[in-house]
Amino acid sequence: MRDVLRHHLFWPVAALVALLVANTVARPSFLAITVRDGHLFGAPIDILRITGPLLLVALGMTLVIATRGIDLSVGAVVAVSGAVALSHIASSPDPESPVTVLTAIGLALALCVVLGVWNGFLVSVLGIQPIIATLILMTAGRGVAMLITGGMITTVNSAPFKVLGSGFWLGLPVAAVIAFGVFAVVAFVVRRTALGMLLEATGINPAASRLSGVRSKTLTWTVYTASGLFAGLAGLLISADTMAADANNAGLFIELDAILAVVIGGTALSGGKFNLSGTLVGALVIATLERTVTVLGISPLVTPLFMALVVIAVTLLQSPRMRERLTAARRRQIAVPPEPQPAASPDSTEVKAR
Amino acid sequence: MTTSAPASAPRKRRALQIPTRLDRRYLPVLGTFVVLALMLIVGGTRYENFLTPAVISNLFINNAHLIVLAVGMTFVILTGGIDLSVGSVLALSTVVTAALLQAGWPVAVVIPLAVLAGTVIGLAHGVMIHYFQVQPFVATLAGMFFARGLCFLIAPESIAIDNASFVSLASWVQIFGEWRMTSSVLIALIVVGLGFLVLHFTRFGRTVYAIGGGEQSALLMGLPVARTKVLAYVVSGTCAGLGGLLFAMFSRSGYSLTGVAMELDAIAAVVIGGTLLTGGTGFVLGSVLGVLVLGLIQTIITFEGTLSSWWTKIVIGVLLLIFVALQRILTLRRT
Numbered sequence: 104m105r106d107v108l109r110h111h112l113f114w115p116v117a118a119l120v121a122l123l124v125a126n127t128v129a130r131p132s133f134l135a136i137t138v139r140d141g142h143l144f145g146a147p148i149d150i151l152r153i154t155g156p157l158l159l160v161a162l163g164m165t166l167v168i169a170t171r172g173i174d175l176s177v178g179a180v181v182a183v184s185g186a187v188a189l190s191h192i193a194s195s196p197d198p199e200s201p202v203t204v205l206t207a208i209g210l211a212l213a214l215c216v217v218l219g220v221w222n223g224f225l226v227s228v229l230g231i232q233p234i235i236a237t238l239i240l241m242t243a244g245r246g247v248a249m250l251i252t253g254g255m256i257t258t259v260n261s262a263p264f265k266v267l268g269s270g271f272w273l274g275l276p277v278a279a280v281i282a283f284g285v286f287a288v289v290a291f292v293v294r295r296t297a298l299g300m301l302l303e304a305t306g307i308n309p310a311a312s313r314l315s316g317v318r319s320k321t322l323t324w325t326v327y328t329a330s331g332l333f334a335g336l337a338g339l340l341i342s343a344d345t346m347a348a349d350a351n352n353a354g355l356f357i358e359l360d361a362i363l364a365v366v367i368g369g370t371a372l373s374g375g376k377f378n379l380s381g382t383l384v385g386a387l388v389i390a391t392l393e394r395t396v397t398v399l400g401i402s403p404l405v406t407p408l409f410m411a412l413v414v415i416a417v418t419l420l421q422s423p424r425m426r427e428r429l430t431a432a433r434r435r436q437i438a439v440p441p442e443p444q445p446a447a448s449p450d451s452t453e454v455k456a457r
Numbered sequence: 458m459t460t461s462a463p464a465s466a467p468r469k470r471r472a473l474q475i476p477t478r479l480d481r482r483y484l485p486v487l488g489t490f491v492v493l494a495l496m497l498i499v500g501g502t503r504y505e506n507f508l509t510p511a512v513i514s515n516l517f518i519n520n521a522h523l524i525v526l527a528v529g530m531t532f533v534i535l536t537g538g539i540d541l542s543v544g545s546v547l548a549l550s551t552v553v554t555a556a557l558l559q560a561g562w563p564v565a566v567v568i569p570l571a572v573l574a575g576t577v578i579g580l581a582h583g584v585m586i587h588y589f590q591v592q593p594f595v596a597t598l599a600g601m602f603f604a605r606g607l608c609f610l611i612a613p614e615s616i617a618i619d620n621a622s623f624v625s626l627a628s629w630v631q632i633f634g635e636w637r638m639t640s641s642v643l644i645a646l647i648v649v650g651l652g653f654l655v656l657h658f659t660r661f662g663r664t665v666y667a668i669g670g671g672e673q674s675a676l677l678m679g680l681p682v683a684r685t686k687v688l689a690y691v692v693s694g695t696c697a698g699l700g701g702l703l704f705a706m707f708s709r710s711g712y713s714l715t716g717v718a719m720e721l722d723a724i725a726a727v728v729i730g731g732t733l734l735t736g737g738t739g740f741v742l743g744s745v746l747g748v749l750v751l752g753l754i755q756t757i758i759t760f761e762g763t764l765s766s767w768w769t770k771i772v773i774g775v776l777l778l779i780f781v782a783l784q785r786i787l788t789l790r791r792t
Contacts, residue, residue: 173594233782234539234594235734242721243774249767350767359598372592404613404713408606414599415585422589 105313111369114420115384118367118413122391126398133398142271146394149277154390155282156181158338158383160264160357160363162286163330164294165382168365170323171309171374172226172233177334177361180215182356184338186251187211189259189348198261207264212335219331223324241358248350257348268343278340285336289329290379299377302326306374363410364389366415372408388413485731486743486782492729492776493746496753498752504760510635512756518637521645522547522700522707526723527730527744528652529696532689534727535656535670538586538593540690543697544719545604546575548712550701554610554623555616555711564622571705572698578604579694583687597690601720608713615712620703626705641703648699652741665689669736693758725773726751729780750776 126133126146136145160177167174176364184196191207192198218240225236270277293299304312305319337357342348364371368381392413396406419425501508502696517524533540554571558564579602585596618624629640656662664685667675676682705711730747732739754772758764 223610229782229785231781231785232734235728235777238721238724238728239774239777239781242725242777243771246767246770246774249765250771254765301473359601362594362598366595372594402609402613404609407602408610411599411603411606412602414595414602418595418599419585419589420589422591424589 111378112381112416114299115367115369115381115388116345118417119384119391121389122388122395126391128394129399138274141274143274146398148276148279150387150390150394151283153277153393154386155276156220156340157357157360157364157390158286158356158386159333159337159340160283160330160354161361161368161382161386162289162379163326163333164358164361164363165180165368165370165377165379166289166302166326167233167301167330168308168362168370168372169374170319170326171306172323172326172360172370173237174222174327174330174334175237175358176218176222176235176240177330177337178245178354178356178358179241179248180218180331180334180355181246181338181341182245182348182350183218183251184211184215185353186248186257186347186350187214188264188339189257189342189435190251192261193257193259198259199263201263204261204263208339211339212332215331215335216328217331219334220324222331223327226327227320227323245350248348248353252348252350256284256350258346260346264343265346266343267340268346274414278344281336281340284332286379286383293379303375303377306377328355331410360389361386363414367414369421443457459692463677471564474562481787482738484787485780486740486746487715488780488783489730489743489746489750493750493753496750496757500753500757500760507756507760514635514637514642516641516749516752517642517645519755520748521639522703523639523719523722523726523748523751524645524745525648525696525700525703526719527726527748528648528741529693529700529742530720530723530727531652531730531732531739531744532656532665533593533693534669534724534732534734535665535736535739536689537672538686538689539597539724539734540579540582540697541594541597542578542582542600542604542691543700544716544721545692545724546578546606546694546697547600547701547704547716547719548579548608548714549604549611550698551705551708551711551715552616552713553611553711554702554705555618556612558618558620558623559616564620564626567623568702571702572695573695575694575701576691576700577694579689579691579697582694583690586690587686588684605713607634612711612713615710617710623706624709627709639706641706644699648696649741649745651702656741661685661688666737669738671737722751725777729776731780733784755762 123134133146136143136147137293138144160181164174166176188207188211191210192203195203195207197203200359210268222237222240225231225239267281268278272280293302301312301317301322304315304317305322309319334354338354341353360374364385365382366385368378368379368383368385370381389410392410393406395401396409401409497508506512526547530540530543550571554567557567557570582593582596582600585591586593601705611664626640631638631643656665664675664680664682667678667680668682668685672682701716705791706716708715727739727744728734728747729750730739730743730745732743748768754769754776758766758769758772
């Protein structure tokens, strides 16, 4: 039991289960999944579908945060990606042809990679703090997206593109399949090779890892590029869902949701150790939270308040101070070897030692 | 008297050095000032009626609330933190003002309450950040959602303010020739003055700079780090509450959706004003210049007429880039 309570995923999973229980109590049919026209239908499937874009953005965000960075520009990149893809489809003579759609997707993703490279350049080569470096694109990016759409909400009709947002593959929503697929591949690459460890090394101590031969700069550059690419993919899923490119509102606040997903998942914003499974749970918690609000009949206007309370509860429970209290209480009961101090405290212990 | 004579001699010499060697700390602010001056000159030569007292007065009138937000944000950023909640807290304060006035509460009670709402949220941020070691980014992000949600809970719809004494307070205006100064501009200028005095002439202000320069060193020096850090967020929250009041005076209404993304404008103004986001370096007056630069971009785009509104965002992004790069070069040279 103690091991379960101490597991880093305990609180996020508890939050997710609590939300699902609350939903099922309010609407007993909540967890029911039905098969219609060979596709799966039901609230859980819907949650998986809306988790898709958020999961992609949060995935990139986790990697960036692992290197002690942050990427505030993802919302703007989402808007740019949708704007590029839909503008290309709208201006082409044959919006229904798969070639047009593939070119549009290629163009959008290529531009998003460029934007990611730009962020990486500012952070790793110029050495600008990540929060400001990406703030630049966060402000300018939406302007660029509006420039591309000409300030209008571009709408198109294109069946092949629509599949991305509301299609089904093997009975599952395509958006969820893409997002979870990318997540699985990245998780595999990061955790089954040394890449994840190198990222953590960069985040824990950039100077030391550089001295021990880790190519911190290249790694930093790579994660921002990846974040841009994933945000671009998320932008395609979002714009394919609505079939409209709204430069002002597409992906609005998705950077904040993604950061919350990462934090709820137990990855500290101070970098270093990261936790992809936690991010997955975090993204599911946020998507479920959004559904819960509608199921419980809470006015959507109060959603932010509800979300704030969940975030405050989870972050306080995860805060070092609370953990110390909890471990101290446990230590009093049974003599447990002390937990290693969190990364932030070596300075303070050093001070005490003097 | 005898001791003052030798003391004044080196001071004189230092005064003579000023034109040749300027303190590095002032360079970013000077850069902002040059940009502002250039924008005024370019605007003045390109458009008629640009360099008129009416336009400059309006620049202050339209941005009074942002000036107050930027002053509060400067305190937080100087300690090395950040406050993402100011836009939402501003909205909360406008909604509280409008809702209470509608319910018939007297103005003398409503105004302190609206400001106090910001103070309380700021205090909560400070406690979360210092005592629970939640990162400022996350704590104030939660505060941002919290305040915005509270707004909708109090008033989902926009509430017009028609309280006679509030309206008369809001429409108070002092006219000097063609220059106009409204009550909100007066309040904003007082806040700037207070912010300047507190940062440079009080122990609290010096501790704010010390924490930004190095929290561990400040702690070792025996400075009251905990109190000062919490107070910085209280100052920012209070400023956001006051900013909301000014915005309510400006718009004569309280609406839950005001100030969306306004925290970014405030942060951009502070950065353009030469404050380092790592903390420890920066000035309140620089932040005011930053707000004026942002306001002037809007004014120029309005005067240009043919430019679409989204150019504002692109220009702000480019300016941010230039200033950040400039700061980077300056800090590189220092080390």
